[in-house]
Amino acid sequence: xxxxxxYPLSKRFPELPLLSAANTKKHSxxxxxxxxxxxxxxxxxPLLSQSAVSALQxxxxxALQYSGGSGPDFVLNWIQQRSKHxxxxxxxxxxLVTAGSMQAIDLATRxxxxxxxHVWVEAPTFFGAIRQxxxxxxxxxxxxxxxxxxxxxxxxxxxxxxxxxxxPIPKFIYVMPNYHNPTGVCLSIDRRKKLAELAYEYNxxxxxxxxxxELSFSGKxxxxxxxxxxxxxxxxSTFSKTIAPGIRMGWAxxxxxxxxxxxxxxxxxxxxxxxxxEIISHFLSxxxxxxxxxxxxxxxxxxxxxxxxxxxxxxxxxVTYTEPEGGFFLWLxxxxxxxxxxxxxxxxxxxxxxxxxxxxxxxxxxxxxIRLSFTFTNEEEIKKGVxxxxxxxxxxxxxxxxxxxx
Amino acid sequence: xxxxxxYPLSKRFPELPLLSAANTKKHSxxxxxxxxxxxxxxxxxPLLSQSAVSALQxxxxxALQYSGGSGPDFVLNWIQQRSKHxxxxxxxxxxLVTAGSMQAIDLATRxxxxxxxHVWVEAPTFFGAIRQxxxxxxxxxxxxxxxxxxxxxxxxxxxxxxxxxxxPIPKFIYVMPNYHNPTGVCLSIDRRKKLAELAYEYNxxxxxxxxxxELSFSGKxxxxxxxxxxxxxxxxSTFSKTIAPGIRMGWAxxxxxxxxxxxxxxxxxxxxxxxxxEIISHFLSxxxxxxxxxxxxxxxxxxxxxxxxxxxxxxxxxVTYTEPEGGFFLWLxxxxxxxxxxxxxxxxxxxxxxxxxxxxxxxxxxxxxIRLSFTFTNEEEIKKGVxxxxxxxxxxxxxxxxxxxx
Numbered sequence: 018x019x020x021x022x023x024y025p026l027s028k029r030f031p032e033l034p035l036l037s038a039a040n041t042k043k044h045s046x047x048x049x050x051x052x053x054x055x056x057x058x059x060x061x062x063p064l065l066s067q068s069a070v071s072a073l074q075x076x077x078x079x080a081l082q083y084s085g086g087s088g089p090d091f092v093l094n095w096i097q098q099r100s101k102h103x104x105x106x107x108x109x110x111x112x113l114v115t116a117g118s119m120q121a122i123d124l125a126t127r128x129x130x131x132x133x134x135h136v137w138v139e140a141p142t143f144f145g146a147i148r149q150x151x152x153x154x155x156x157x158x159x160x161x162x163x164x165x166x167x168x169x170x171x172x173x174x175x176x177x178x179x180x181x182x183x184x185p186i187p188k189f190i191y192v193m194p195n196y197h198n199p200t201g202v203c204l205s206i207d208r209r210k211k212l213a214e215l216a217y218e219y220n221x222x223x224x225x226x227x228x229x230x231e232l233s234f235s236g237k238x239x240x241x242x243x244x245x246x247x248x249x250x251x252x253x254s255t256f257s258k259t260i261a262p263g264i265r266m267g268w269a270x271x272x273x274x275x276x277x278x279x280x281x282x283x284x285x286x287x288x289x290x291x292x293x294x295e296i297i298s299h300f301l302s303x304x305x306x307x308x309x310x311x312x313x314x315x316x317x318x319x320x321x322x323x324x325x326x327x328x329x330x331x332x333x334x335x336v337t338y339t340e341p342e343g344g345f346f347l348w349l350x351x352x353x354x355x356x357x358x359x360x361x362x363x364x365x366x367x368x369x370x371x372x373x374x375x376x377x378x379x380x381x382x383x384x385x386x387i388r389l390s391f392t393f394t395n396e397e398e399i400k401k402g403v404x405x406x407x408x409x410x411x412x413x414x415x416x417x418x419x420x421x422x423x
Numbered sequence: 424x425x426x427x428x429x430y431p432l433s434k435r436f437p438e439l440p441l442l443s444a445a446n447t448k449k450h451s452x453x454x455x456x457x458x459x460x461x462x463x464x465x466x467x468x469p470l471l472s473q474s475a476v477s478a479l480q481x482x483x484x485x486a487l488q489y490s491g492g493s494g495p496d497f498v499l500n501w502i503q504q505r506s507k508h509x510x511x512x513x514x515x516x517x518x519l520v521t522a523g524s525m526q527a528i529d530l531a532t533r534x535x536x537x538x539x540x541h542v543w544v545e546a547p548t549f550f551g552a553i554r555q556x557x558x559x560x561x562x563x564x565x566x567x568x569x570x571x572x573x574x575x576x577x578x579x580x581x582x583x584x585x586x587x588x589x590x591p592i593p594k595f596i597y598v599m600p601n602y603h604n605p606t607g608v609c610l611s612i613d614r615r616k617k618l619a620e621l622a623y624e625y626n627x628x629x630x631x632x633x634x635x636x637e638l639s640f641s642g643k644x645x646x647x648x649x650x651x652x653x654x655x656x657x658x659x660s661t662f663s664k665t666i667a668p669g670i671r672m673g674w675a676x677x678x679x680x681x682x683x684x685x686x687x688x689x690x691x692x693x694x695x696x697x698x699x700x701e702i703i704s705h706f707l708s709x710x711x712x713x714x715x716x717x718x719x720x721x722x723x724x725x726x727x728x729x730x731x732x733x734x735x736x737x738x739x740x741x742v743t744y745t746e747p748e749g750g751f752f753l754w755l756x757x758x759x760x761x762x763x764x765x766x767x768x769x770x771x772x773x774x775x776x777x778x779x780x781x782x783x784x785x786x787x788x789x790x791x792x793i794r795l796s797f798t799f800t801n802e803e804e805i806k807k808g809v810x811x812x813x814x815x816x817x818x819x820x821x822x823x824x825x826x827x828x829x
Contacts, residue, residue, distance in 0.1 A: 018623045020654055027537050030685055054488060062483035069475035069702075077468035081667035083460060116522060116692035123691035131433050132538075149691060217424045248426055261487035263698040279436055285529035285555060286522030290696055292669040296475075 031151040048402035051370035068299035085291025091298035104240035118255035118267035124280040141377030166204030189222035196229035196344025199388035213246025247272040323396040327403035360413035369405040437557040454808035457776035474705035491697025497704035510646035524661035524673035530686040547783030572610030595628035602635035602750025605794035619652025653678040729802040733809035766819035775811040
């Protein structure tokens with residue numbers, strides 16, 4: 018049979034840049050600082066294995082059915098209790114378990130907005146979130162971040178200006194308050210309060226993505242933005258960094274049950290794998306979670322220290338950074354005229370990957386930073402990887418100096 | 424803090440009817456014919472348990488990481504091979520593993536359409552699909568089904584008329600070719616061919632939802648619609664009815680890789696739980712799948728026979744039905760003036776649930792049928808459940824006869 022015409026697919030797909038690190042598998046001895054993978058050593062494989070057997074042997078038929086057994090309720094209760102650590106008090110019907118926190122971002126976005134609506138993000142911000150907002154056909158603007166997180170004064174000015182000029186204010190602002198991706202900084206208490214106040218005053222939501230909250234080297238936790246303005250915050254978190262990403266489990270919570278019900282309606286994968294929830298309920302019931310996190314954070318802190326030592330040794334005063342107190346990432350800033358995309362390919366060829374800053378800005382505005390993940394590789398690899406970056410960088414620097422002399 | 428204004432949520436949410444069977448948990452001795460749950464006896468719990476242990480012990484760290492180990496590739500290859508049973512030949516990059524086939528419907532829908540586009544469905548059709556199309560803000564029309572499935576002649580007339588009147592033709596038509604939900608009928612070979620020809624001629628897609636294809640009592644399988652028009656068909660299926668719904672795993676396949684890539688882009692849950700895929704890869708590698716399905720189908724055929732016996736005994740010539748040769752459902756048709764919603768509540772109070780026909784029509788047009796699932800309950804329960812429906816029905820019938828006499 019012959020096809021008569023082309024078929025027009027949906028107009029919703031933006032032209033998205035491919036991450037250069039998508040090619041990372043090609044080098045045989047690659048040191049991957051690019052992606053935010055947890056350390057393999059962080060997975061409690063024996064306990065997960067035992068949990069899987071328990072879930073199936075104790076209540077297999079229910080665990081495998083559409084709605085599951087008691088596991089999903091157990092998981093909800095656990096999240097409810099754990100949320101108290103960031104001063105959140107919430108009923109279980111206000112919590113939705115999702116297949117990872119990216120799904121929570123997607124569902125919250127499509128619950129709050131229609132195509133053409135405005136949304137504001139931090140600059141820099143997580144590229145995965147930018148992608149979701151683009152797919153939702155939103156207009157995206159950004160507000161800068163400093164070492165204390167989102168600049169709420171600048172936010173307030175921008176809101177005032179929008180109102181003055183009769184320009185749409187955002188339906189929501191997407192913020193990562195703890196160990197921000199990519200910069201690693203935390204939003205100060207004062208700014209958390211200020212942000213919640215602005216949300217109430219100007220009537221926008223805050224999408225509070227708290228994926229890294231448990232990754233605190235000191236064990237210290239600040240109260241969430243939600244605490245200060247529950248009626249205009251949707252709070253998200255995940256088990257990806259604490260138990261394992263492969264289980265695909267995160268959650269969203271909101272004070273307004275209508276939001277949770279609508280997110281559930283959009284959730285076309287049904288209840289997030291009840292089979293996995295049954296397994297995770299056994300895991301959570303048996304693990305000593307605080308001890309489990311302490312072990313992981315000690316490992317990550319050591320790796321972070323190793324990375325900072327290597328950076329000092331290889332780069333001296335050539336770069337700047339805010340030393341992270343948790344999370345997964347070190348954000349290295351080179352002199353302003355540097356374009357890190359110009360040596361990312363050479364670095365990859367030498368066997369090290371990182372993500373260039375342009376991917377973290379909606380307009381690719383700042384090009385002189387790179388994001389390095391310190392969690393997945395060991396101390397020896399970290400040292401070697403940073404050396405490889407330095408080789409690439411200094412070679413690039415020399416080449417532009419030569420160009421400038423010409 | 425005070426909230427100044429109401430916050431308008433997205434306009435995409437339709438007013439959706441709540442299924443009355445959503446209340447099914449309330450009766451202590453309920454016989455649930457309402458939902459399409461597989462029999463608990465169909466789950467191979469010991470092998471799944473063993474598969475979970477193997478997946479974690481042999482390759483735990485990779486199974487728990489974002490991208491998984493060798494499991495996802497194994498699953499893709501298995502689907503590729505199994506697709507040959509319905510005459511589909513496809514490369515693995517043209518297959519997308521999804522978290523159940525409903526997610527595949529959602530992703531395909533948003534890949535093919537924009538809000539306001541038209542889509543046509545069978546009448547009756549699966550309410551879950553109607554829900555996805557409503558959430559995607561599509562305009563839905565329907566074409567009737569008879570005992571050989573979708574009326575392709577009527578479809579052709581409607582297409583001709585649309586072209587003549589310069590009315591939009593559908594972006595896609597959603598069809599269940601095998602053991603159709605809710606009627607249980609199969610689309611004849613001639614109509615499959617005709618449908619594919621029309622798709623090519625009029626330039627629309629067919630969303631071929633083949634969730635029940637493996638549930639064949641005779642073991643016989645017809646070639647898929649995809650076979651006759653791969654360039655205008657997206658084919659979907661699932662492990663929910665064959666392995667277990669709780670694992671949340673299905674798939675979509677398409678000849679056009681651009682469609683698969685875009686569906687992947689919309690898939691905000693990342694790779695469908697790689698942890699579960701690792702487990703399922705071990706399961707698929709060890710199970711004798713044909714034997715496994717034969718065992719399940721024998722069980723379901725016995726239950727279907729029990730249901731038909733009970734219907735004959737309790738209803739005689741009062742109802743009609745097409746005896747299903749597979750699948751999950753018996754579709755009972757009462758005399759035309761009957762409104763099955765008028766005795767569904769009473770039936771529920773007597774301890775039996777079913778789904779009334781209004782939920783399967785976009786406009787609730789036909790009210791005189793009910794869908795009964797014969798898979799989840801045993802022969803004794805089936806007999807008792809059908810008796811309860813009969814009690815409710817005859818009580819209702821008497822009451823409307825009295826009304827008519829008045």
